[in-house]
Amino acid sequence: MIRFKRWRLSLALILSLAIFSAWTPVVFGESTEQLQEVRDLLEKYHLSKPDDEDLSNEAIDGMVDSLDDPYTEYFDEEEWQIFNSALEQTFVGIGIVMSEDNGIVYIEDIIAGSPAESAGLVIGDSILSADDKDLTGKTVSEIQNEVRGVEGSNLVLGISRNGKTLKFNIERKSLHIPIVTTRMLGDGVGYLALSGFTSDAASQVKNRLAELEKEGLTSLVLDLRNNGGGYVTAAQDIAGLFIKDGVLAHMRDRDGNDNPLIVSGTAKPYSVVVLVNGNSASASELLAGALQDYGVAKIAGTNTFGKGVVQSLIPLQSGGMLKITIQEYYTPTGRKVDKVGLKPDIPLEGAAEQLIGAFRSVGGKIVSLTAGKGSLTVNGVRISQQDIIFKETNGWYINMRLAAYVLGAELKYDSKKRAVILTKGTIVKWIKTNDSRLKIVDGQSSIHAGVLKKWFSNVSYTVSGDSVKITVNE
Known part of the structure; x- marks a missing residue:
């Protein structure tokens, strides 16, 4: 179950604290040989140049903790399998993505080729039960706990579809989460989202x-939001799809030696914008920083995470695996990334606003927002941003800030009139805060979609069952 996201020995990895910061391995029964081997490797390779006195603790986890480096870790065999599965984005489950809307948990997306797809589940089904246990009123995380299980085991999932209750017997299987999502957004703008730099990421990106x-x-629009990283070589190969000749980054070891990662590829004849946020880390920052430095692309979104150090995976002869920080990297023009991050050329807040802003920055004009059954899409791309379009008894409402952004209008509040005002060119529209067509919840105002359609000729608003589509033509 997932929500809204080949081992190469001694290969430099870029991995994200945003994904793995909760990991604190506990090591039991390490041998004298393992302790000495880990001590020798840390002294020989770690970026901070620790000496024997620094590594005086007797246990492996004690030595690792003494480095004050959240990225250097020791894994036993079981921990390594879990870590490697996360790196390659594999998991055991039935292959659905869930979201919650007004206390109901819906299937928001289904992984292609998954047991859920084979069983006949469809997007928009609401979840009622798991193995005959009532799940109505439960949160997404609570339902995830109930449907988890081991590979090969079966789950009887009860759902509601068009007023009918259905049950599906589904076998849990090991699944590979698709890391590349593509579609045409309209007006000639293509969209490619990359969720991780797995060992086969470059070939997937190239083909798609x-x-x-x-x-x-x-x-x-190249979307690297919430992409925590992966293999450096994957970022290097993907950079070659956009950069003719150059470097991905400058890798500096603990002695100050610069080892540039060379890029040799082809340039694209079209404009590119890269979407990033605070969870874009490591390999995402390597790629985005290089494209930005070479003028190949502009970056849109929010400041990135700021993980600019590189790890290598070293198998221990005595058993287990050591992930150790060996280098710090800088962008092609020498910009520091670690604990700094990348600053976007086009600052944008909010998941929907970021995609809309990126789309329009490369020539997109027509924006379509579709909402319903826990799902929100912008020009067909699913957005994990809740409660910005919602249904009330008298119709559908859209967040006022999002509405203003889509319209290209200025949003203000007039305290004297106690009204919210939208201004677009010579058009000035206002609505009082006590008007039933305006909803204010926790300081956030939302306006009835029908009002926008009435005010602005470039807005269309259509309702179909439990969903709504709002289209704005710039």
């Missing part, structure tokens, strides 16, 4: 990008 180009792509 070629498909978009065949569909008539004239500009690209």
